Amino acid sequence: MSAPERPLVTVYSDTICPFCYIGKRRLDQLAEHHAFDVEWVPFELHPEIPPEGVPVEALGAVRLARLRREIARIGEEVGLEFAHPKVLPNSQRSLELLEFARDEGVRGDVAHEAVFSAYFREGRDIGDPGVLVAIAEALGLDGRAAAEALETRAYQSALTRGRERGMDAMVSAVPTFFFGTRIVWGAQPLAVFERALALAGADREAGA
Template sequence: MRIRIFSDFNCPFCWLGSRIIAKLREELDFQDEWLPLELHPEIPEQGSELLDKYLQEELDGFVRTLNSRGEELGIHYAPMHKSRNSHKALLAGEFARDNGAFHAFHQRVYVAYFTEDRDISSDAVLKECASDCGLDPVRMIQAVQDGRYEVRLADVKKEAKARDIQVAPTFLLDDGQRIVGAQSLPLLREQFVAIRSGLTAL
């Protein structure tokens, strides 16, 4: 079974989804392909203040909910202050994909953003993430800057629009079914098993 997942680094639920998928890979036979869908290109490179849109108590409650869900997955969310522009990070993720370190880089960027509260639009932060994953940070930034991966982001955006995908994560499965949002591990396992069994029966 093949699962294609539309996701963005500035989506906290995508981090939950990525860890759920990692656990399910240990149990079930499937291939997962993560597609870089930039949800909010309008966010400036310096980021945008969340308190301009939400009350502090809303943000605190949101983080508590995320940490409640993330505990069983071994992930922790720090208090949230800013939304970050994810464009460079998504381009860097494509470099990591081409150099055999996509999953490691994927997780490292999420940790930098949501646990360490760092700016993932910063070249310095992305270079550190690359080094931590055994990637050449200089080559990665060169690849981000020379635009070689821009067409991939454009193609994913085009496909998402054609499929009316507006939420991340969105999971597309072999039989055309879609699952929207980072559902719980037991529920996603149940859905994957049911779909895989249906495909096997065919």
């Protein structure tokens, strides 16, 4: 008898969203006790950011301070200590790098951890192609191939498809997690993820 199919969790995510990183760590915690597959779908939240990025101060002092307090508090729950990047980058090329890495056989959780960590823990500018090539090489990928993919925008259409797919699924913010038809918005507590996975399993057994 064949093994039962593993549940699939579909994640809509952007590389410059701190709550996406926290949500990714929630999935890591969930995976310690449950078996499931993850599909990462790129969903660029702020395409209006110019290619060179903008200073994080553009968010406004009050909003920035509140955001940093919130991500520090929630990040501590998943073992993350956030740096304070000086630039809010355009995320297109970093999302394209993740698509390239997937095509090259790098697991999604590994590639996302590398990009998230570079920006949120090390404060590196993930809008800079040179930084992204270095990340690719650290993942064991061919730096020249990564640079070419970024320069030619070989994966730009994948971003368009991801965003269109998200819009069709009524995604308006990231992170958004689909456990089957069960939806979790944002970096919720682990118990919320566990319940969503359990409900998705019950749906599958019931043929929902």
